[in-house]
Amino acid sequence: MKEYICVVCPRGCHLSVDEENDYAVSGNSCLRGEAYGRGEAKHPTRIVTSTVRVRSAVHPRCPVKTDKPIGKEDMGEAIRLLDEVELIPPVRRGDIVIASLFGSGTNFISTRDIDE
Amino acid sequence: MIFDVAIIGAGVVGCAVSYYLSQYELKTALLERENDVAMGASRANTAIIHGGYDPVPGTWMARLNVEGMRRCFELCEELDVECRKTGSYVIALEDEQTETLKILLEQGVANGCEGLEIIDGDACRAREPHLTEDVAAALWVPESGVINPWEFALAMAEVAVRNGVSFMPNTRVCDIAWEGDHYVIGAADTRESFEPLDRDAEPYAAAGSARGTGEQPTTGGERGKTMIRARYLINAAGVESDTIHNMVAPPSFEIVPTRGEYYLLDRTVGPLVKSVIFACPSAAGKGVTFSPTIHDNFLVGPNAEVIDDRDDTAVTRAALDDIARKACRMVPDFNPRTSIRNFAGVRANSTCGDFVIGKAAENFLDLAAIKSPGLTCAPAIARAALDILREDGWLSERKADWRGGRRVVRFKEIPEEERAAFVRDHPLYGRVICRCETITEGEIVASMKREIPPVSIDGVKRRAGTGMGRCQGGFCGPRVLGIIARESGRDPLSIEEDGAGSRVLVSETKKAVRRE
Amino acid sequence: MRDHYQLIVIGGGPAGLGAAFSARRGGLDHILIVERDVELGGILNQCIHNGFGLHYFGEELTGPEYAGRLIDRLAGLGIDILCDAMALEIMPGEQEHSLRLVSADAGYRLVTCEAVVLAMGCRERTRGAIQIPGTRAAGIFTAGTAQRYVNIEGCMVGRRVIILGSGDIGLIMARRMTLEGAEVLACVELLPYSGGLTRNIVQCLQDFNIPLFLSHTITKIEGKDRVKRVTVQQVDENFRPIDGTEMYYDVDTVLLSVGLIPENELSRAAGVEIDPKTSGPVVYENRETSIPGIFACGNVLHVHDLVDFVTEESESAGEAAAAYVLRRSDTDKVRGRDEDHTGKSGDPRQASCFSLVPDQTIAYTVPQRIRPACVDNVVRVYFRVKAPYKTPKQIVFRDGERRIVASFRRPYMAPGEMEHVVLKRALLDGVRGDHLTVSVEEIS
Numbered sequence A: 001m002k003e004y005i006c007v008v009c010p011r012g013c014h015l016s017v018d019e020e021n022d023y024a025v026s027g028n029s030c031l032r033g034e035a036y037g038r039g040e041a042k043h044p045t046r047i048v049t050s051t052v053r054v055r056s057a058v059h060p061r062c063p064v065k066t067d068k069p070i071g072k073e074d075m076g077e078a079i080r081l082l083d084e085v086e087l088i089p090p091v092r093r094g095d096i097v098i099a100s101l102f103g104s105g106t107n108f109i110s111t112r113d114i115d116e
Numbered sequence B: 001m002i003f004d005v006a007i008i009g010a011g012v013v014g015c016a017v018s019y020y021l022s023q024y025e026l027k028t029a030l031l032e033r034e035n036d037v038a039m040g041a042s043r044a045n046t047a048i049i050h051g052g053y054d055p056v057p058g059t060w061m062a063r064l065n066v067e068g069m070r071r072c073f074e075l076c077e078e079l080d081v082e083c084r085k086t087g088s089y090v091i092a093l094e095d096e097q098t099e100t101l102k103i104l105l106e107q108g109v110a111n112g113c114e115g116l117e118i119i120d121g122d123a124c125r126a127r128e129p130h131l132t133e134d135v136a137a138a139l140w141v142p143e144s145g146v147i148n149p150w151e152f153a154l155a156m157a158e159v160a161v162r163n164g165v166s167f168m169p170n171t172r173v174c175d176i177a178w179e180g181d182h183y184v185i186g187a188a189d190t191r192e193s194f195e196p197l198d199r200d201a202e203p204y205a206a207a208g209s210a211r212g213t214g215e216q217p218t219t220g221g222e223r224g225k226t227m228i229r230a231r232y233l234i235n236a237a238g239v240e241s242d243t244i245h246n247m248v249a250p251p252s253f254e255i256v257p258t259r260g261e262y263y264l265l266d267r268t269v270g271p272l273v274k275s276v277i278f279a280c281p282s283a284a285g286k287g288v289t290f291s292p293t294i295h296d297n298f299l300v301g302p303n304a305e306v307i308d309d310r311d312d313t314a315v316t317r318a319a320l321d322d323i324a325r326k327a328c329r330m331v332p333d334f335n336p337r338t339s340i341r342n343f344a345g346v347r348a349n350s351t352c353g354d355f356v357i358g359k360a361a362e363n364f365l366d367l368a369a370i371k372s373p374g375l376t377c378a379p380a381i382a383r384a385a386l387d388i389l390r391e392d393g394w395l396s397e398r399k400a401d402w403r404g405g406r407r408v409v410r411f412k413e414i415p416e417e418e419r420a421a422f423v424r425d426h427p428l429y430g431r432v433i434c435r436c437e438t439i440t441e442g443e444i445v446a447s448m449k450r451e452i453p454p455v456s457i458d459g460v461k462r463r464a465g466t467g468m469g470r471c472q473g474g475f476c477g478p479r480v481l482g483i484i485a486r487e488s489g490r491d492p493l494s495i496e497e498d499g500a501g502s503r504v505l506v507s508e509t510k511k512a513v514r515r516e
Numbered sequence C: 001m002r003d004h005y006q007l008i009v010i011g012g013g014p015a016g017l018g019a020a021f022s023a024r025r026g027g028l029d030h031i032l033i034v035e036r037d038v039e040l041g042g043i044l045n046q047c048i049h050n051g052f053g054l055h056y057f058g059e060e061l062t063g064p065e066y067a068g069r070l071i072d073r074l075a076g077l078g079i080d081i082l083c084d085a086m087a088l089e090i091m092p093g094e095q096e097h098s099l100r101l102v103s104a105d106a107g108y109r110l111v112t113c114e115a116v117v118l119a120m121g122c123r124e125r126t127r128g129a130i131q132i133p134g135t136r137a138a139g140i141f142t143a144g145t146a147q148r149y150v151n152i153e154g155c156m157v158g159r160r161v162i163i164l165g166s167g168d169i170g171l172i173m174a175r176r177m178t179l180e181g182a183e184v185l186a187c188v189e190l191l192p193y194s195g196g197l198t199r200n201i202v203q204c205l206q207d208f209n210i211p212l213f214l215s216h217t218i219t220k221i222e223g224k225d226r227v228k229r230v231t232v233q234q235v236d237e238n239f240r241p242i243d244g245t246e247m248y249y250d251v252d253t254v255l256l257s258v259g260l261i262p263e264n265e266l267s268r269a270a271g272v273e274i275d276p277k278t279s280g281p282v283v284y285e286n287r288e289t290s291i292p293g294i295f296a297c298g299n300v301l302h303v304h305d306l307v308d309f310v311t312e313e314s315e316s317a318g319e320a321a322a323a324y325v326l327r328r329s330d331t332d333k334v335r336g337r338d339e340d341h342t343g344k345s346g347d348p349r350q351a352s353c354f355s356l357v358p359d360q361t362i363a364y365t366v367p368q369r370i371r372p373a374c375v376d377n378v379v380r381v382y383f384r385v386k387a388p389y390k391t392p393k394q395i396v397f398r399d400g401e402r403r404i405v406a407s408f409r410r411p412y413m414a415p416g417e418m419e420h421v422v423l424k425r426a427l428l429d430g431v432r433g434d435h436l437t438v439s440v441e442e443i444s
Ligand SMILES: Cc1cc2nc3c(=O)[nH]c(=O)nc-3n(C[C@H](O)[C@H](O)[C@H](O)COP(=O)(O)OP(=O)(O)OC[C@H]3O[C@@H](n4cnc5c(N)ncnc54)[C@H](O)[C@@H]3O)c2cc1C
Pocket: B008, B009, B010, B011, B012, B013, B014, B031, B032, B033, B034, B037, B038, B039, B040, B041, B042, B043, B044, B045, B046, B047, B048, B049, B050, B171, B172, B173, B174, B236, B237, B238, B239, B240, B241, B259, B260, B261, B302, B344, B345, B346, B347, B348, B370, B371, B372, B373, B374, B375, B376, B377
């Protein structure tokens, strides 16, 4: 059994997920909670946000995010890859900063415009 | 090279001495272990220019208070230092205390105070409506007021430096030896004792410039140790003045470090008090003081606690609770939740009970154990020191080209009708950096171009007034740090919040591999 | 830049951007946004994490993306934008309001306008306000200041960190600092429950095994130059530290996430009535303050946890400001007419009005006053409860005669999550007496 707190809505149900029993979820008050619990138990994923360097006097850093959730266990490694990057303006919101992380098809994209 | 005079300690006393000495043809050094002037008691006190009724006649304190008070106001005018003659009340909360008021009044008259008057409780409350209804009577002291204490010290030191005095920060006096016709001072670089939090970062001592002004001493001996030579020493080392004394002369007094803690209240509490309010001393101990500041905030405190560590300016729950309780007795509307900052200062009280002013050895003058009202007395203490130097024949020639005076542009003080033109001509005064106190980039940059430039965020705070308000630098801190780095060409990571060792930032994020 | 505008919006964060947009849509041609930062977006620019926009845009965005969309919306609408400029003073007038502005580029000037929207956001509570004993070493930051250093300036503020307060900004920074290589040792909360969203507790603390100590506080900070050590203690129900529960942490950094306060110095100085419960202006159903023609929205009005509601609120404030301006020019044209073009009748200042009075279970409501005659169809009432409720409860509105005017069920409520209900005009018309009491009650 694994225990989770559902984060889908503010109610915060305490979920139990039984891995032995086809990831059966209990403690949830609604179906969204069930899906959340199963996902957390099987393969938890997160959107990762961070920054990268920019060659700019006004904006030394540009915020970035993964355009899809990535495995929780990959967060640290993904962030380290950003150490290698320096952007040169202009940068547009949505520009790919690192393409296909670990060959997954998930990209780090810029989340703002930087003109100079 | 050999200095004529070296002043040890750049508190308000050392700065006042340097100010007056700079008027004479002397090579003077002002040595300070911290990275700026006024880092000791002179920056953490109640900021009151005392009226002079309190010291017992016959003491140095009694002799110098009224003169000091008047000189303070004159110097503030001359050096554009913020001060305000608020007057003060000593309030009696019980009928018996009215007797004490009479004694204080007589003492005041003996010490030369003018305009003292005892008024009844109703009259006092008519003028200070937030006071408790228990006020039975009050001693009115019209001449007293409040001052910006660190700006006062700084202003005097700036004029001194402008007139050739060498200011040496980060210079901690460790030992002193007499070499027949001069002293040799062994001083350590304070910054050497700090390790940056990030191993890759620049060491403290290497960061920024040495910041000294005028002629620099030679380095020799142990690593980081400097030898400074001077024919005459003036000990103005505050809580360490006994330590310095003992380096040269047999022990004759001992500092009893006594800490006082405070609340600083937001000015949005409204006009709680217009004048300084003292509790009448009584058998139950000393009450606290309620005092408006020159920035229209309110100071509530201090308590008095003897402590072991002379540098321990921490605040404690017990003292703050105690102060709050006493403050409510005087001003029932006092609410600790309106506080924007707590701080503490350490008084250089001593076993002698009075200021220690006088020669302790050949060419060695103590201006030691300068406890309250030392801020008020500082200019008079400095004049007394000059009298002694003059008697010893050191003050023969006045500088012909001495340049006094000082002007500071404060955006808030520019008259309404002139502001538009001023900002047009000086656009940096149109960029507000500290939103709580409305301090502009122009004021910060100007403070960095004066004789003793600030090296830290609090250094700018003490000069320009940034971060003094309710957000306590939360908003302007990063911006001020950026301006310091830009104006002084320093690495932002090396910039301190306050004293040496107090770096704000530890490293950069994202160690990008630089590809050209 | 003009010398006179129909509307001036103070603050270019999401609230200001939303108000300007909807006022333009509501028919105003001359609008100015004044922003003291060098760019629009407000606090969102430093909130680089995601979790914004689910309600409003229907997708999860980061702060800068959310701001970017609001800014893009204004393009081509002819709204004047003055950044790097500070509004110093609002001088309300009978005919028009004046505003004193200062900026390096535009200088020191007086601008007049018919309506003002206050959208200045909020600031963080500092150490001084909560009086943590100890030294005043470097390394003590409010979480928002640390966020700015890390996300905007690209500088780390510490290596070993403890966080006081479980507000969302603190939680977000716990994760942010960890991912940047710092060690976050604990998050300490005075109350017996967390002030942050559950989602942030899970994804910012639990994901990184950072312990959360409820009913604990920092009772001492040591270190002369830089923070060296803090003492953490459990507190009793009166928030007094309990002896013998001391825990010591060797840290170089303390982040404070101990609350936000609406930034109302300008409003206060202008004479706008302030609600001590919210620290923001007292407003009517249309977010108009006690001074006619001055409106407020966003964090300056009350602290929001979701930017989506800021946008919603600011759009209605902007609309109301536009209606106000247009109504005035209509009345200038046709004196005596008492229907304005939006169909609302009467001069709102003459309309009858009742107050919303929170009882001891409710921290505050916004709006605080409602003029039923001025409500189009519905009015949204935002509120916070004072304590968490884990089981279903109802929110009850009672009028001056203690009659239940409306009630709403909520399965779960917490002080950290702003709630809202929608009151229909028809209900409001039936209110007797001069107030409506709001309370949390058992479901009967
Ligand atoms: C809580 C409190 C409240 C007070 N309230 C008032 C008031 O309201 N009104 C009033 O008139 N007075 C007041 N006083 C007294 C007043 O603040 C002091 O008397 C005055 O500031 C003393 O100035 P100073 O220059 O002697 O000492 P300081 O300002 O302490 O300066 C001494 C300097 O010497 C330096 N130093 C020490 N050792 C060395 C060394 N080895 N090498 C180099 N430098 C060294 C220190 O770093 C320090 O900067 C108060 C004091 C306290 C503590």
